[in-house]
Amino acid sequence: MMIRTALAALLSATLLAPALAGSEPGTERLLAHRAAYRLTLDSVRDNASVVQAEGVMLFEVVDACDAWASRQRFTLVLSDRDGNRIETSSDYSTLEAKDGSSLRFSLTQTTEGAVTSRVAGEATLTPQGGRAVYSEPANTQEDLPAGTVLPTIHTLRALAAARAGQRLISAPLFDGTSADGAQDTTTVITGGWAAPQPNPAFPLLATLNSARMRVAFFGRGGTGQNDGAGTPDYEVSMRYFENGVADELKMDFGEFVVDGRLGELQPIPSPCG
Incomplete structure (x- = not known):
């Protein structure tokens, strides 16, 4: 990462841990940070019952030396045509080995409190595949296909693909948000590897390259796993900076799309030497 200001140089020295032997290439570029996003309704499709959506998403990733510890808290209030309001929330946390070999995960979802x-457990991966063993739902296991990647590794590979000028990558992704195991994903990189741009709101990002991408999630065996065709179960678009920070999000839930905008960004110093 090219650093041109004294503040950014300080951050790069104290916040980014050196890559460990066996770590995914690019791990050393990731920034440990807290981020807060404001969520608003972007658009609705024909015959959708939702007329308003608003909420917040809080994301934190901490350098745990040989792993990345992350937590994402999400609250969204939906209003329908009849004036009913429903609040949904989720609390999702992971501990992902930097070499991509294991993931501990926990997700709790609530509606109106x-x-x-609840989904929780641990996954282990090998080049031949792997297995997810769930504590919730209890006594549940799922085999993971060869080539499965974990969330941070997926982000690193998407950024590497954008840096190399690639436009499309596909892989099974396991993130622990479902008891159904891995999902097929297709990531489309749009606009290429963008040069740094002025960013008065977040100067830390002003010296960094970035890429816009869209990630579509399909159930295993879905038609989109190789060519991006078919209808995804879920889709998210974002602008990722080369340090792994996203400042713009669009989450497509089918009937409606939610827009997320970065409101706060706070680097977290690394405890690792």
């Missing part, structure tokens, strides 16, 4: 879903 009542728990509607």
Whole structure:
């Protein structure tokens, strides 16, 4: 990462851990940070019942030396045509080995304060595939296909592809948000590897390259796993900077699309030597 200001040079020296032997290439570029996003309704499709959406998403990733510890808290309030308001929330945390070999995960989802879903467990990966063993739902296991990647590794490979001028990557992704195991994903990189741009709101990002990409998620065996065709179960678009920070998000839930904008960004010093 090219650093041109004294502040950015200080951050690069204290916040980014050196890559460990066996770590995914690019790990040393990732920034440990806290980020807050404001969520608003972007668009609705024909016959959708949702007329308003607003909320917040808080994201934190901490350098745990040989792993990345992350937590994402998400609250969204939806209003329908009849004036009903429903609040949904999720609390999702992971501990992902920097070499991509394991993931501990936990997800709790609530609606109007009542728990509607819990998923938790641990996944281990090998070049031949892997296995996810769930503590919730209890006594559940899922085999993971060869080539499965974990969330941070997926981000690193998408950024590497953008840097290399690639436009499309596909891989099974396991993130622990479902008891169904891995999902097929297709990532489309749009606009190429963009040069740094002025960023008065977040000077830390002003010296960094970035890329816009769209990630589509399909159930295993879905038609989109190789060519991006078919209808995804879920889709998210974002602008990623080369340090792994996203400042713009669009989350497509099918009937409606939610826009996320970065409102706060705070680097987290690394405890690792």
